[in-house]
Amino acid sequence: MAEINAAEVMKLRNRTGLSMMECKKALVEAGADLEKAEEILRKKLKGKMDARTDRATGAGRITVAIHKPDAGGNVPHAAIVEVRAETDFTAMNEHFVAMCARVTDLAAEQPVGSVPCTGEIQAEIDKIRISTGENCSFARGLKYNGGPNAVFGAYVHHDGKTGALIHAEGNITPDLLKQIGMHCVAAVPAPKGVSANDIPKDVVEKERKFRIEQAMESGKPKEIAEKMVEGGMRKFFEEIALLEQPYIMDPTKKVKDMLPKDATIVAFARWAVGETS
Numbered sequence: 001m002a003e004i005n006a007a008e009v010m011k012l013r014n015r016t017g018l019s020m021m022e023c024k025k026a027l028v029e030a031g032a033d034l035e036k037a038e039e040i041l042r043k044k045l046k047g048k049m050d051a052r053t054d055r056a057t058g059a060g061r062i063t064v065a066i067h068k069p070d071a072g073g074n075v076p077h078a079a080i081v082e083v084r085a086e087t088d089f090t091a092m093n094e095h096f097v098a099m100c101a102r103v104t105d106l107a108a109e110q111p112v113g114s115v116p117c118t119g120e121i122q123a124e125i126d127k128i129r130i131s132t133g134e135n136c137s138f139a140r141g142l143k144y145n146g147g148p149n150a151v152f153g154a155y156v157h158h159d160g161k162t163g164a165l166i167h168a169e170g171n172i173t174p175d176l177l178k179q180i181g182m183h184c185v186a187a188v189p190a191p192k193g194v195s196a197n198d199i200p201k202d203v204v205e206k207e208r209k210f211r212i213e214q215a216m217e218s219g220k221p222k223e224i225a226e227k228m229v230e231g232g233m234r235k236f237f238e239e240i241a242l243l244e245q246p247y248i249m250d251p252t253k254k255v256k257d258m259l260p261k262d263a264t265i266v267a268f269a270r271w272a273v274g275e276t277s
Contacts, residue, residue, distance in 0.1 A: 004032055012037055018131060042130060059091040060084035060139065060273045062163035064154035065104040066174075076146040078154070079108035079115065080165040080269050082139040083125065090134050091160065091273075099128050100160075107141040115141030142269050150266075153177020157185055164270045170263035183248040183255060184270040189240050194265050196237035196244070207236055242268060 004027045012023040012034060018041060026044075030036035066078040081104045085091045102124050107115040117125075117138040129136045144167045146152065153174040156163035164181035184191055193199040211232055215225035238244040242265065243256035259265070 004028055008032065008034060012041075042126070058084070058274055059086060059088045060136075061091050061097065061100045061160035062156055062271050062273060063100040063104040063160070064156060064163055064165050065101070065108045066152045066154060066165075067105075067108050075148070076150045076152060077108055077112075077144060078146075078152040078165055078167070079104055079110070079141060079143045080154070080163065080271060081107050081115070081141040082271055082273060083136065084139045084273065085128075085132075085136045086134040090128075090132050090136070093132070095131065096128055096136070097160070099124050103138065104141075107143060110141070110143050112143050112145045115143050117141075139273075140271075144267060146266075151177060151263075153181055155179075155181030155185060160273075162270075162272045164268060166268045167266045168263055169266055171260050172263035176258065179249065180242075180255060180258065180265070181268075183245070184242065184268060186248050187245055190270055191242035191245060191268070192240045194242050194268065196241045199237060199240060203240075204233075208233060211236075 004024055008027060009020055009024045012018075012027060013020055022041065023037070026037040026040045027034070030040055060083050062080065062082050064078065064080050067074070067076065069076050081100065083096075083100050083103060085096060090096055103121050106118065106121050106124070110116070110118065121138055121141075125136050125138055128134075142165075144152070144165070146167060147169065149169045151168045151170070151172050151174060153166045153168070153176070154164065155178045162185045164184035166177040166181050166184070168177055192203055208229060211229040212222070212225050215228050216222060220228065243254065245255050247253045247255050247258055
């Protein structure tokens with residue numbers, strides 16, 4: 001039997017975050033081969049974790065990555081990602097935070113739009129699942145590409161639970177976009193589209209139906225209720241369209257008033273951990 005020294009056990013423990021006893025057993029099984037022992041642990045414990053994926057993941061982090069154009073011809077691009085964990089203790093762990101950053105960089109290299117959980121992304125998450133014993137999962141990801149005049153800005157709250165990624169075009173600074181990202185995170189109600197035309201149809205129809213039902217409950221005929229509601233819907237659009245909202249840092253102005261004349265906001269994503277819509 002190969003002799004297992006304490007230094008090798010500690011090295012494996014530092015790599016995996018597992019107990020000294022588990023690391024020593026793996027080294028014995030691997031004949032003191034460190035790389036083989038690490039692979040044994042990952043395969044063995046990943047199987048255990050896969051059997052526990054039904055456990056709720058109510059904590060987690062929102063992370064953003066912004067990549068500038070490079071010599072290889074890549075245009076400016078950015079991604080926002082949500083990774084979930086079971087507890088805030090794990091979500092605030094430095095290894096979980098570092099993993100989320102790596103996952104977001106990987107997401108930023110995927111095609112534009114909704115980002116799937118690729119094998120590389122899952123491999124990063126599996127390392128944390130194994131070392132913490134918690135069910136961690138890739139909740140969602142979104143990737144934006146920009147043109148030659150694209151500017152990206154982002155803001156993530158200090159606890160990592162809410163964040164926003166802003167895609168703009170024109171003469172605007174990332175710092176101003178970060179401020180607008182702060183607005184997106186703090187605004188009540190949260191913005192649902194850049195302008196009234198961008199509000200998702202399901203959000204619009206849900207609100208319209210609610211308002212019509214309220215008007216009819218007050219005794220108004222359906223035809224009258226529908227006409228009454230249209231006026232209220234215009235106000236509703238202003239309340240949840242980003243550009244029309246009072247700017248959180250200066251409510252005397254709207255968000256659109258903060259933009260330079262030749263700048264436009266193309267899209268934004270405002271995410272919170274655990275939200276379902």
